[in-house]
Amino acid sequence: MDKPDAQMPPRPTAPKIQLPKGACDAHVHLVAGRDDFPLWEGRVENPAPGPNFNQWLSLYQQHLDIMGFERGVIVHSILYGTDNSVTVAAVRRMGRNFKGVGLLPDGATETQIDQFAEWNMCAVRLNYVHGGVLTWDGAKAMAPALADRGLHIQMLCHADQHMDALAADIKSLPVPVVFDHITWPTQGLAADGRGIDTLCALLDSGKIWIKLSALYRMCDAPFDAAAKLVERLIRTNPDRCLWGSDWPHLMLNGADMPNGADLLDALDNVASTQDRQKIFVDNPKALFKFAD
Structure with a gap:
Protein backbone atom coordinates (compact mmCIF):
# COMPACT_ATOMS: atom_id res chain seq x y z
CA MET A 1 0.00 0.00 0.00
CA ASP A 2 1.30 3.48 -0.87
CA LYS A 3 2.49 5.62 2.03
CA PRO A 4 1.30 9.23 2.40
CA ASP A 5 3.84 12.01 1.94
CA ALA A 6 4.96 14.25 4.77
CA GLN A 7 4.43 17.98 4.35
CA MET A 8 7.23 20.39 3.64
CA PRO A 9 7.97 22.67 6.60
CA PRO A 10 7.27 26.37 6.07
CA ARG A 11 10.08 28.77 5.28
CA PRO A 12 11.48 29.84 8.67
CA THR A 13 10.88 33.32 10.00
CA ALA A 14 12.81 35.18 12.69
CA PRO A 15 11.40 34.80 16.22
CA LYS A 16 10.75 37.71 18.57
CA ILE A 17 13.10 36.10 21.08
CA GLN A 18 16.75 36.77 20.38
CA LEU A 19 18.72 33.69 21.29
CA PRO A 20 22.01 33.83 23.19
CA LYS A 21 25.26 33.00 21.42
CA GLY A 22 25.84 29.26 21.14
CA ALA A 23 22.14 28.35 21.25
CA CYS A 24 21.17 24.73 20.51
CA ASP A 25 18.07 23.32 18.87
CA ALA A 26 18.09 20.02 20.75
CA HIS A 27 15.54 18.09 18.69
CA VAL A 28 15.25 17.92 14.91
CA HIS A 29 15.06 15.09 12.38
CA LEU A 30 16.91 14.86 9.09
CA VAL A 31 15.36 13.17 6.08
CA ALA A 32 16.51 12.80 2.49
CA GLY A 33 15.35 12.10 -1.05
CA ARG A 34 13.56 8.81 -1.64
CA ASP A 35 16.63 7.21 -3.21
CA ASP A 36 19.34 8.70 -0.97
CA PHE A 37 18.93 6.35 2.00
CA PRO A 38 16.83 3.20 2.41
CA LEU A 39 13.44 3.80 4.02
CA TRP A 40 12.00 1.36 6.56
CA GLU A 41 9.28 -0.89 5.22
CA GLY A 42 7.19 -0.33 8.38
CA ARG A 43 7.14 3.48 8.14
CA VAL A 44 3.78 5.26 8.20
CA GLU A 45 4.74 8.01 5.74
CA ASN A 46 7.36 9.06 3.21
CA PRO A 47 9.56 12.15 3.45
CA ALA A 48 8.10 15.14 1.64
CA PRO A 49 8.79 14.78 -2.09
CA GLY A 50 11.31 17.00 -3.81
CA PRO A 51 14.51 17.77 -1.87
CA ASN A 52 17.45 15.39 -1.91
CA PHE A 53 19.78 14.92 1.07
CA ASN A 54 21.98 17.90 0.25
CA GLN A 55 18.94 20.12 -0.20
CA TRP A 56 17.47 18.98 3.13
CA LEU A 57 20.77 19.88 4.80
CA SER A 58 20.54 23.33 3.22
CA LEU A 59 16.97 23.73 4.48
CA TYR A 60 18.11 22.69 7.95
CA GLN A 61 20.94 25.22 7.89
CA GLN A 62 18.48 27.90 6.81
CA HIS A 63 16.24 26.96 9.76
CA LEU A 64 19.19 27.26 12.15
CA ASP A 65 20.43 30.56 10.75
CA ILE A 66 17.09 32.37 10.68
CA MET A 67 16.03 31.10 14.11
CA GLY A 68 19.42 31.90 15.64
CA PHE A 69 20.91 28.47 16.43
CA GLU A 70 24.57 27.51 16.22
CA ARG A 71 24.34 23.96 17.59
CA GLY A 72 21.96 21.09 17.12
CA VAL A 73 20.95 17.55 18.01
CA ILE A 74 19.66 15.40 15.14
CA VAL A 75 17.29 12.66 16.29
CA HIS A 76 17.00 9.63 14.04
CA SER A 77 13.60 9.26 12.42
CA ILE A 78 11.70 5.99 12.56
CA LEU A 79 11.04 6.51 8.82
CA TYR A 80 14.46 4.87 8.41
CA GLY A 81 14.03 2.13 11.01
CA THR A 82 17.22 0.90 12.66
CA ASP A 83 19.43 2.03 9.78
CA ASN A 84 21.01 5.12 11.36
CA SER A 85 22.96 6.06 8.23
CA VAL A 86 20.97 9.18 7.28
CA THR A 87 21.44 10.61 10.76
CA VAL A 88 25.11 9.60 10.92
CA ALA A 89 25.71 11.30 7.56
CA ALA A 90 23.86 14.45 8.66
CA VAL A 91 25.82 14.74 11.92
CA ARG A 92 29.09 14.25 10.06
CA ARG A 93 28.21 16.87 7.46
CA MET A 94 27.02 19.45 9.99
CA GLY A 95 30.26 19.26 11.97
CA ARG A 96 31.57 19.67 15.49
CA ASN A 97 28.59 21.57 16.89
CA PHE A 98 26.15 18.75 16.15
CA LYS A 99 25.32 15.44 17.84
CA GLY A 100 23.02 12.56 17.03
CA VAL A 101 20.43 10.45 18.82
CA GLY A 102 19.99 7.05 17.20
CA LEU A 103 18.26 3.71 17.46
CA LEU A 104 19.68 0.50 18.86
CA PRO A 105 17.67 -2.70 19.34
CA ASP A 106 17.29 -4.82 22.45
CA GLY A 107 20.41 -6.88 22.98
CA ALA A 108 22.76 -4.57 21.07
CA THR A 109 26.34 -5.79 21.45
CA GLU A 110 29.27 -3.92 22.95
CA THR A 111 30.69 -3.63 19.44
CA GLN A 112 27.47 -2.06 18.16
CA ILE A 113 27.45 0.42 21.05
CA ASP A 114 31.12 1.28 20.43
CA GLN A 115 30.30 2.01 16.78
CA PHE A 116 27.31 4.07 17.89
CA ALA A 117 29.53 6.25 20.08
CA GLU A 118 32.10 6.63 17.29
CA TRP A 119 29.32 8.01 15.07
CA ASN A 120 29.04 10.97 17.49
CA MET A 121 25.75 9.75 18.88
CA CYS A 122 25.01 11.00 22.37
CA ALA A 123 21.96 8.89 23.18
CA VAL A 124 19.80 5.96 22.23
CA ARG A 125 16.10 6.69 21.75
CA LEU A 126 13.26 4.67 23.24
CA ASN A 127 9.74 5.31 21.97
CA TYR A 128 7.33 4.26 24.73
CA VAL A 129 4.37 5.71 22.81
CA HIS A 130 4.57 4.06 19.39
CA GLY A 131 6.82 1.13 20.24
CA GLY A 132 9.84 0.17 18.21
CA VAL A 133 13.03 -1.84 18.36
CA LEU A 134 14.04 -0.95 21.93
CA THR A 135 11.95 -1.86 24.97
CA TRP A 136 12.23 -0.39 28.45
CA ASP A 137 13.72 -3.67 29.69
CA GLY A 138 16.20 -3.55 26.84
CA ALA A 139 17.13 0.05 27.63
CA LYS A 140 17.68 -0.78 31.31
CA ALA A 141 19.92 -3.72 30.36
CA MET A 142 21.88 -1.47 27.98
CA ALA A 143 22.28 1.38 30.47
CA PRO A 144 25.62 0.30 32.05
CA ALA A 145 27.24 0.05 28.60
CA LEU A 146 25.83 3.45 27.68
CA ALA A 147 27.15 4.93 30.92
CA ASP A 148 30.65 3.58 30.19
CA ARG A 149 30.64 5.56 26.93
CA GLY A 150 29.09 8.76 28.27
CA ASP A 164 4.47 6.94 37.92
CA ALA A 165 5.37 3.41 36.82
CA LEU A 166 8.76 4.44 35.42
CA ALA A 167 10.00 6.55 38.34
CA ALA A 168 11.59 3.84 40.50
CA ASP A 169 13.54 2.39 37.56
CA ILE A 170 14.71 5.82 36.47
CA LYS A 171 16.08 6.59 39.94
CA SER A 172 18.24 3.45 39.82
CA LEU A 173 19.66 3.87 36.31
CA PRO A 174 23.36 4.70 35.89
CA VAL A 175 22.53 7.15 33.07
CA PRO A 176 20.22 10.16 32.83
CA VAL A 177 16.96 9.96 30.91
CA VAL A 178 15.95 12.82 28.61
CA ALA A 190 -2.64 20.99 33.31
CA ALA A 191 0.44 21.82 35.36
CA ASP A 192 -0.86 19.50 38.09
CA GLY A 193 -2.09 16.70 35.81
CA ARG A 194 -1.58 13.02 36.43
CA GLY A 195 2.10 12.05 36.49
CA ILE A 196 3.34 15.65 36.54
CA ASP A 197 4.18 15.69 40.27
CA THR A 198 6.29 12.56 39.74
CA LEU A 199 7.91 14.11 36.68
CA CYS A 200 8.75 17.29 38.59
CA ALA A 201 10.18 15.34 41.52
CA LEU A 202 12.53 13.53 39.12
CA LEU A 203 13.37 16.81 37.40
CA ASP A 204 14.09 18.50 40.71
CA SER A 205 16.42 15.65 41.69
CA GLY A 206 18.55 16.27 38.59
CA LYS A 207 18.10 12.66 37.49
CA ILE A 208 16.26 13.54 34.29
CA TRP A 209 16.22 16.25 31.62
CA ILE A 210 13.20 17.44 29.67
CA LYS A 211 12.77 18.89 26.20
CA LEU A 212 10.31 21.76 25.92
CA SER A 213 9.48 20.61 22.41
CA ALA A 214 6.60 19.74 20.05
CA LEU A 215 3.89 21.76 21.81
CA TYR A 216 2.08 21.84 18.44
CA ARG A 217 1.36 18.13 18.82
CA MET A 218 -0.68 18.85 21.96
CA CYS A 219 -2.31 22.26 21.38
CA ASP A 220 -2.72 24.94 18.75
CA ALA A 221 -0.67 28.10 18.27
CA PRO A 222 0.08 30.31 20.15
CA PHE A 223 0.38 27.31 22.51
CA ASP A 224 -1.12 29.08 25.53
CA ALA A 225 -2.70 25.81 26.69
CA ALA A 226 0.77 24.45 27.49
CA ALA A 227 2.15 27.61 29.09
CA LYS A 228 1.50 26.77 32.73
CA LEU A 229 2.98 23.29 32.40
CA VAL A 230 6.06 24.60 30.59
CA GLU A 231 6.44 27.29 33.25
CA ARG A 232 6.19 24.72 36.04
CA LEU A 233 8.90 22.59 34.44
CA ILE A 234 11.23 25.57 34.10
CA ARG A 235 10.57 26.72 37.66
CA THR A 236 11.13 23.20 38.99
CA ASN A 237 14.65 22.95 37.59
CA PRO A 238 15.82 25.32 34.87
CA ASP A 239 19.18 23.51 34.88
CA ARG A 240 17.57 20.41 33.35
CA CYS A 241 15.40 21.96 30.62
CA LEU A 242 16.24 21.90 26.89
CA TRP A 243 14.40 23.18 23.83
CA GLY A 244 13.81 21.58 20.45
CA SER A 245 11.84 22.62 17.38
CA ASP A 246 11.01 19.07 16.20
CA TRP A 247 11.71 20.37 12.65
CA ALA A 261 9.33 31.02 15.40
CA ASP A 262 5.91 30.64 17.07
CA LEU A 263 7.16 27.62 19.01
CA LEU A 264 10.18 29.55 20.18
CA ASP A 265 8.19 32.65 21.08
CA ALA A 266 5.91 30.53 23.29
CA LEU A 267 8.70 30.81 25.88
CA ASP A 268 8.52 34.60 25.85
CA ASN A 269 6.36 34.96 28.97
CA VAL A 270 7.51 31.92 30.92
CA ASP A 282 24.42 25.97 29.21
CA ASN A 283 22.24 22.89 29.58
CA PRO A 284 22.82 21.44 26.09
CA LYS A 285 26.53 22.12 26.43
CA ALA A 286 26.62 20.17 29.68
CA LEU A 287 24.47 17.23 28.54
CA PHE A 288 25.69 16.84 24.97
CA LYS A 289 29.30 17.75 25.77
CA PHE A 290 29.70 20.41 23.12
CA ALA A 291 33.21 21.83 22.92
CA ASP A 292 33.82 25.55 23.51
Missing part, protein backbone atom coordinates in the same frame (compact mmCIF):
# COMPACT_ATOMS: atom_id res chain seq x y z
CA LEU A 151 25.76 8.15 26.49
CA HIS A 152 22.24 8.53 27.84
CA ILE A 153 18.67 7.39 27.11
CA GLN A 154 16.17 9.62 25.33
CA MET A 155 12.55 8.63 25.80
CA LEU A 156 9.14 9.54 24.44
CA CYS A 157 6.30 8.68 26.80
CA HIS A 158 2.97 9.97 28.08
CA ALA A 159 3.36 11.39 31.59
CA ASP A 160 -0.19 10.54 32.63
CA GLN A 161 0.10 6.94 31.44
CA HIS A 162 3.71 6.04 32.21
CA MET A 163 5.56 8.36 34.58
CA PHE A 179 12.22 13.07 28.05
CA ASP A 180 10.92 14.42 24.73
CA HIS A 181 8.01 16.76 24.16
CA ILE A 182 7.23 17.76 27.79
CA THR A 183 6.27 14.06 28.26
CA TRP A 184 3.23 14.49 25.97
CA PRO A 185 0.33 14.31 28.45
CA THR A 186 -2.80 12.83 26.87
CA GLN A 187 -5.33 13.93 29.52
CA GLY A 188 -4.77 17.66 29.10
CA LEU A 189 -1.85 20.00 29.72
CA PRO A 248 10.63 19.38 9.94
CA HIS A 249 7.56 18.21 11.85
CA LEU A 250 7.07 14.67 10.58
CA MET A 251 4.00 12.50 11.18
CA LEU A 252 1.67 15.35 12.11
CA ASN A 253 -1.28 13.00 12.70
CA GLY A 254 -3.80 15.80 12.33
CA ALA A 255 -1.82 18.54 14.07
CA ASP A 256 -1.34 21.83 12.24
CA MET A 257 2.04 22.38 10.63
CA PRO A 258 3.75 24.86 13.00
CA ASN A 259 5.96 27.84 12.42
CA GLY A 260 9.21 27.37 14.34
CA ALA A 271 11.32 31.95 30.61
CA SER A 272 13.55 34.79 31.82
CA THR A 273 16.75 35.85 30.10
CA GLN A 274 18.67 33.79 32.66
CA ASP A 275 16.42 30.78 31.99
CA ARG A 276 17.03 31.08 28.24
CA GLN A 277 20.79 31.10 28.71
CA LYS A 278 20.46 27.81 30.54
CA ILE A 279 17.86 26.21 28.26
CA PHE A 280 19.51 27.09 24.96
CA VAL A 281 23.23 27.19 25.82
